[in-house]
Amino acid sequence: MSTNIDTSVGQRQTYVPTQFDADKAGAFVGKVVTDCAATVSVALAVIGDQLGLYRAMAGAEPLTSGELAERTNTSERYVREWLINQAAAGYIDYQPDTGRYSLPDDRAVALVSEDSPFYVGGALMIALAMTKAEPRIRENFRTGAGMGWGEHDQYMFEGCERLFRPGYLANLTQSWIPALDGVQAKLERGAKAADIGCGHGASTIILAKAYPNSRFYGFDGHPGSIERARTLAQEAGVADRVTFEVAKGTDYPGSGYDLVAYFDCLHDMGDPANSIRHTREALAPDGTVMLVEPAAGARVEDNFNPVGQFYAGASVLVCTPNALATGTEAIGTVATDDAVRAVAEQGGLSRFRRVLETPLNRIFEARI
Ligand SMILES: C[S@@+](CC[C@H](N)C(=O)[O-])C[C@H]1O[C@@H](n2cnc3c(N)ncnc32)[C@H](O)[C@@H]1O
Numbered sequence: 001m002s003t004n005i006d007t008s009v010g011q012r013q014t015y016v017p018t019q020f021d022a023d024k025a026g027a028f029v030g031k032v033v034t035d036c037a038a039t040v041s042v043a044l045a046v047i048g049d050q051l052g053l054y055r056a057m058a059g060a061e062p063l064t065s066g067e068l069a070e071r072t073n074t075s076e077r078y079v080r081e082w083l084i085n086q087a088a089a090g091y092i093d094y095q096p097d098t099g100r101y102s103l104p105d106d107r108a109v110a111l112v113s114e115d116s117p118f119y120v121g122g123a124l125m126i127a128l129a130m131t132k133a134e135p136r137i138r139e140n141f142r143t144g145a146g147m148g149w150g151e152h153d154q155y156m157f158e159g160c161e162r163l164f165r166p167g168y169l170a171n172l173t174q175s176w177i178p179a180l181d182g183v184q185a186k187l188e189r190g191a192k193a194a195d196i197g198c199g200h201g202a203s204t205i206i207l208a209k210a211y212p213n214s215r216f217y218g219f220d221g222h223p224g225s226i227e228r229a230r231t232l233a234q235e236a237g238v239a240d241r242v243t244f245e246v247a248k249g250t251d252y253p254g255s256g257y258d259l260v261a262y263f264d265c266l267h268d269m270g271d272p273a274n275s276i277r278h279t280r281e282a283l284a285p286d287g288t289v290m291l292v293e294p295a296a297g298a299r300v301e302d303n304f305n306p307v308g309q310f311y312a313g314a315s316v317l318v319c320t321p322n323a324l325a326t327g328t329e330a331i332g333t334v335a336t337d338d339a340v341r342a343v344a345e346q347g348g349l350s351r352f353r354r355v356l357e358t359p360l361n362r363i364f365e366a367r368i
Helices: 022-050 053-057 065-072 075-087 103-111 123-130 133-143 155-177 185-187 202-210 225-238 272-282 307-324 337-346
Strands: 093-095 100-102 193-196 215-220 242-246 257-263 282-292 351-357 363-365
Touching: 022 075, 022 225, 053 065, 053 103, 065 075, 065 215, 075 093, 075 100, 093 307, 100 282, 123 307, 133 242, 133 307, 155 185, 155 215, 155 225, 155 282, 155 363, 185 257, 193 202, 202 225, 202 242, 215 225, 225 242, 225 272, 225 307, 257 272, 272 282, 272 337, 282 337, 337 351, 337 363
Parallel strands: 193 215, 193 257, 215 242, 257 282
Antiparallel strands: 093 100, 282 363, 351 363
16 A cells, blocks of 8 residues: 655654555554553543452353442442443443453452452552653653652552552462572471562561461561551461561661572562672571562563563663662563673672573572
């Protein structure tokens, strides 16, 4: 196809190709429309989560918009439109003959069951929170400035906890800890462990529940997260063996740790090698460092999949900005194994290996 239209739009000059494949262009436009529709639906899914619309539908008989509104104490006029979007998105089903909507269990487990490995509520929440950072990050592209973790929308912090916690529940004590050399036995006997960049402390609390003879110390640079972690530890009944404190990876207190864990936070740090250097000093001589990092490939093109797209987007909107706000080094959310190894080695840990991989995470062990 060739085009010959005015290329000036006000002061903006625009490029109009004269030769291109119109079928391919049409297919691409279709893809973008799908992405735009999905972006809108993410906001509506968070509304469904926060207002209990999914919870009210889970396990229930098919409902009309009026019945769902009544059960959730919401406005029927809004619920009616929400249901159409959700059915179009394939999140819920519609029965044209009765005008009723239902949430099948294979989707309810993903939208409602917070402890299930299928749970996606956190992913939806954090995706929405990330998009809210767009004005700041757009400006940062020009200035090179950073944006601290704590400057994000509130949904970021809870979304992060709800995103990662199901994976920790399913894997941490079942396969990740057992994959580390000798660590499980130490934790069972009674060990001292630190959780750096612990956020709301999901991983710390899961470990404290599983290993009651051990003592756990969670540290994070974000005061709001530490406050929340303390509350959650109380609620989980482990406050007697877990301590949460505001501290950075480079200055957290204590020594003689048998295990120091970094769950999805090394790549957020602006001085990751200094944090590992500090950890080396705080580690017991035969201690272990566990680095849990997002799934990523060895080559750029290995990240060309939905998980890679999500993490590379998070790198732009959240992780790299935090690193640039707090230091000068930013390894990126999709850092290769070699890049993570280099940080460990710069920090003085010479024995480094990848012990496991899940669809969302890579697990590394590093020792002195
Ligand atoms: C993606 S969140 C992960 C939180 C938690 N580990 C989890 O898995 O749910 C990254 C966390 O690292 C923290 N963080 C970033 N840089 C840090 C630093 N230099 N020292 C301590 N915490 C840091 C942030 O405040 C945030 O809570």
